[in-house]
Amino acid sequence: MNSNRPLIAITMGDPCGVGPEIIVAALTNPAIRAACRPLVLGDRRAMQRALTVCNSELELVTVASPSEAADLSDNVIPLLELSNLADADISYGRPSELAGDAVYRYIRHAAELCLTGEVAAMATAPICKEAMHRAGHHYPGHTELLAELCRCDQFVMMLAGDILRVALVTIHEAIANVPGLISTEQVLKTIRVTATGVAPLCGCRSPRIAVLALNPHCGEGGMFGTEEQESIIPAITAAKAEGMDVSGPFSADTFFHFAVQEPAPYDAVVAMYHDQGLIPLKMRHFDDGINITLGLPIIRTSVDHGTAYNLAGTATASATSMKASIRIAAKLAAGR
Ligand SMILES: NC(=O)C1=CN([C@@H]2O[C@H](COP(=O)(O)OP(=O)(O)OC[C@H]3O[C@@H](n4cnc5c(N)ncnc54)[C@H](O)[C@@H]3O)[C@@H](O)[C@H]2O)C=CC1
Numbered sequence: 001m002n003s004n005r006p007l008i009a010i011t012m013g014d015p016c017g018v019g020p021e022i023i024v025a026a027l028t029n030p031a032i033r034a035a036c037r038p039l040v041l042g043d044r045r046a047m048q049r050a051l052t053v054c055n056s057e058l059e060l061v062t063v064a065s066p067s068e069a070a071d072l073s074d075n076v077i078p079l080l081e082l083s084n085l086a087d088a089d090i091s092y093g094r095p096s097e098l099a100g101d102a103v104y105r106y107i108r109h110a111a112e113l114c115l116t117g118e119v120a121a122m123a124t125a126p127i128c129k130e131a132m133h134r135a136g137h138h139y140p141g142h143t144e145l146l147a148e149l150c151r152c153d154q155f156v157m158m159l160a161g162d163i164l165r166v167a168l169v170t171i172h173e174a175i176a177n178v179p180g181l182i183s184t185e186q187v188l189k190t191i192r193v194t195a196t197g198v199a200p201l202c203g204c205r206s207p208r209i210a211v212l213a214l215n216p217h218c219g220e221g222g223m224f225g226t227e228e229q230e231s232i233i234p235a236i237t238a239a240k241a242e243g244m245d246v247s248g249p250f251s252a253d254t255f256f257h258f259a260v261q262e263p264a265p266y267d268a269v270v271a272m273y274h275d276q277g278l279i280p281l282k283m284r285h286f287d288d289g290i291n292i293t294l295g296l297p298i299i300r301t302s303v304d305h306g307t308a309y310n311l312a313g314t315a316t317a318s319a320t321s322m323k324a325s326i327r328i329a330a331k332l333a334a335g336r
């Protein structure tokens, strides 16, 4: 049975946040163990503390390579130790530069294992982007770092639950910069990558994609902005000409009321900026949603939330998103 379950690299995330404890909670779940063989990339001190915080009976076993994780029992957490952080670097709620550097190494190593095929997929626990930045790794998040490591420029961030799936044209951008980044090329790229990437998630060959407007009332004929006429409609027209099932642009204010009806009218929604898409997504799917990077040559899923410093060390953070991201990484890996 063991050999049939995909080996999934799970990056520990920021040791000062809830990452280690939601990993412990997820790996305590029999359904997660039945779906995959886990390999945690992280730090022994932080993971051991998480076991204590969670009052867990699981045992932490250090492995030297992914293959050593393959035959371990489901009562252990296999750990590839990539840092040796001191107590001062893992204080709950206080981001540290050394932790920021360690987190970068967990992600990079997991991506390398995916690229060489030593693991089938990676699922990531939340990081503190500020700490990674302070350590000299200047990436807005996992997404851009992984795209660079995979030498991929056709990537898209999508957050997904079973009803709503939202892909973003712009990701971590100051709101003032967003209009200038909405081009026909960017919108069309997002539609294309979303259509291809969402198919294995929704189980359909020709996903139904809805595209949102940027401006109120789709720009009201140009009165409230021209991005719809100049960029978004031309991108939709081009995507249709390529044979994709695309509709829009839709005014974002009313769209989600209809999009969350069941059965779901769309398989994915293309939103123009972070909060336009992620507020409704998290209203509906905060607990069970995941983040998935589409377009990469590797499988990468993640939790849909951040480090939750206010909950770190309390064992009260929900592990549902962590479980969902591991489960879906395993499902996608099995599908490949
Ligand atoms: N995938 C990742 O690595 C992500 C990292 N972040 C990072 O996390 C840090 C904090 O970001 P925030 O905007 O404060 O978002 P956050 O998601 O950490 O916290 C927002 C609110 O949600 C709650 N929350 C978060 N996760 C929860 C869980 N599992 N169970 C119950 N409640 C939970 C928190 O307690 C807080 O009240 C930032 O540095 C941000 O960049 C944010 C989102 C994703």
Ligand SMILES: NCC(=O)COP(=O)(O)O
Residues within 6 Å of the ligand: 140, 141, 142, 143, 144, 291, 302
């Ligand atoms: N808001 C989503 C988020 O911050 C996740 O970013 P990433 O680290 O997955 O790139």
